[in-house]
Amino acid sequence: MNQIHAHWPAQEPKNIIVRMPNWLGDLVMATPVLHDLRQKWPKASITAMCQSNVAALLQQDPNINEIYSFKKPSGWIHRQQHLDIIEKLQLGKYDLGLLLTNSFSSAWKFWRGYVDNRIGFKTDFRGLLLNKAVPFPKDKDTQHLVLTYKALLAPMGIPLSSTPPRLYISPAEKQAAQLLLRNNGVNHGQQILVGINPGAAFGTAKCWLPDRFRAVTERLIQDPRITVIYFGDPTGAPLVNEICQGLGERVINVAGKTTLRELLALIQSCNVMLTNDSGPMHIASALAVPLVALFGSTSDVQTGPYGGGTVIHKRVECSPCYKRVCPIDFRCMTRIEVDEVYEAVMKSVRVS
Numbered sequence: 327m328n329q330i331h332a333h334w335p336a337q338e339p340k341n342i343i344v345r346m347p348n349w350l351g352d353l354v355m356a357t358p359v360l361h362d363l364r365q366k367w368p369k370a371s372i373t374a375m376c377q378s379n380v381a382a383l384l385q386q387d388p389n390i391n392e393i394y395s396f397k398k399p400s401g402w403i404h405r406q407q408h409l410d411i412i413e414k415l416q417l418g419k420y421d422l423g424l425l426l427t428n429s430f431s432s433a434w435k436f437w438r439g440y441v442d443n444r445i446g447f448k449t450d451f452r453g454l455l456l457n458k459a460v461p462f463p464k465d466k467d468t469q470h471l472v473l474t475y476k477a478l479l480a481p482m483g484i485p486l487s488s489t490p491p492r493l494y495i496s497p498a499e500k501q502a503a504q505l506l507l508r509n510n511g512v513n514h515g516q517q518i519l520v521g522i523n524p525g526a527a528f529g530t531a532k533c534w535l536p537d538r539f540r541a542v543t544e545r546l547i548q549d550p551r552i553t554v555i556y557f558g559d560p561t562g563a564p565l566v567n568e569i570c571q572g573l574g575e576r577v578i579n580v581a582g583k584t585t586l587r588e589l590l591a592l593i594q595s596c597n598v599m600l601t602n603d604s605g606p607m608h609i610a611s612a613l614a615v616p617l618v619a620l621f622g623s624t625s626d627v628q629t630g631p632y633g634g635g636t637v638i639h640k641r642v643e644c645s646p647c648y649k650r651v652c653p654i655d656f657r658c659m660t661r662i663e664v665d666e667v668y669e670a671v672m673k674s675v676r677v678s
Contacts, residue, residue: 334443335422339421339443340421341418341419341422342370342422342424343372343375343415343436343441344359344360344363345424345425345426346375348376348380348398349380350380350604350608351605351608353383354493354611355471355475355491355629357387358475358476359424359476359478359479360384361492362479362484364388364390365484365487366479366482366484372389372392373390373420374394375394376393376395377395377397377398378395378397379398380586381395383590386493386495386496394418396410399411411439413439414439415438418439418441419440420441421442422442422445423441423442423443423444425444425446425456427446428449429450432446433450434452434455436455445457445458445460445478445482446459447478458481460477460481462477468628470628470630471629472491472632476489490632491612491632491633493613495587502591503591503594503595506588507519507555507578510575510578511576512553517551517552518549518551518552518553518598518675520546520554520598521557521593521599521606522555522556522600523557523558523600523601523604524562524565524601525561525562525602526602526603527605529623529651530652531622531649531650531651531656532602532623532624533602536565536568536569539569540569540573541664542667543570543573545664546671547573547574547576547577552576553578554573554576554577554578555577555592556581557580557589558581559582560581562582563581563583566579566581593606593613596615598618598671598674599618600618600620600667601617601618602619602621603619603621603626603629607631608629608631610631614633616635617635617636617674619635619636619637620638620639620659621639621645622639622640622656623645623647623648623649623652624648638670640657640661640662642657642658642661644658
């Protein structure tokens with residue numbers, strides 16, 4: 327961890343903006359930064375700036391005053407979209423800007439938007455656009471991404487905390503999720519609800535085989551107490567539809583049918599979550615839902631469930647490769663067997 331400089335910025339900030347990560351899971355892993363900023367400056371106004379496709383994740387978060395949601399500009403040719411963002415930043419008169427994204431364009435917008443005291447990692451040739459360009463931690467590749475994000479707080483005199491990622495759900499959202507489940511025959515408290523997320527946004531190399539998810543589901547529903555609910559985004563819905571075909575009424579398929587907020591509330595209702603390395607995995611972890619997480623092409627050291635859980639990772643010689651599609655025989659995932667996943671899920675149910 328970098329040496330802590332307790333007197334930067336020189337004046338206590340009153341209006342802070344935090345550029346949140348673009349990916350769902352990364353945004354979840356960045357939420358401790360919002361909490362730690364709030365603890366440091368309880369009277370400041372804190373704005374979380376994020377792309378509109380993930381912005382709803384931060385609704386109900388008590389650590390922020392505002393969510394600035396924007397649509398991702400489609401390249402530099404869409405000049406008006408960039409200008410709209412810059413104008414919003416200028417009007418905000420922010421006196422501290424924290425960049426959790428590493429792109430040149432995000433730093434350029436903060437600079438053009440007259441955000442004072444701009445801080446971010448020193449990467450992508452953007453050092454001159456920042457007031458504090460922080461080198462990446464030396465152990466970046468061997469520590470969790472949550473800790474890497476927190477490293478940006480050290481120059482502000484905020485020590486490394488134990489704050490975990492956390493998401494917030496309103497009572498009304500919880501009630502709506504329970505109603506949906508009751509309408510699908512789930513008697514909460516008397517039945518075991520197993521959530522399954524068989525997809526991942528980054529690519530197929532992160533995904534266990536669909537026929538094995540189906541095989542585990544068939545084993546699970548042999549127990550009359552268990553209902554399985556499948557999650558997925560609209561892109562992954564066809565895959566989930568194929569897996570769930572003909573499995574019966576105790577397999578609920580909500581893939582592509584929920585808002586992001588509904589997804590959160592339904593995941594929180596689960597007794598256990600079986601998932602690839604994905605945004606829903608981090609959501610479940612941040613909601614303290616027991617987890618069985620399957621890893622192959624990515625690193626559970628860097629992006630595993632921060633709150634704990636069971637991780638199955640065969641650690642073959644070519645993993646982690648971070649490829650979107652496996653170029654060889656997919657050994658990292660084919661070596662994960664149906665029986666061990668089933669046993670891990672049932673064990674997590676028993677201890678939850």
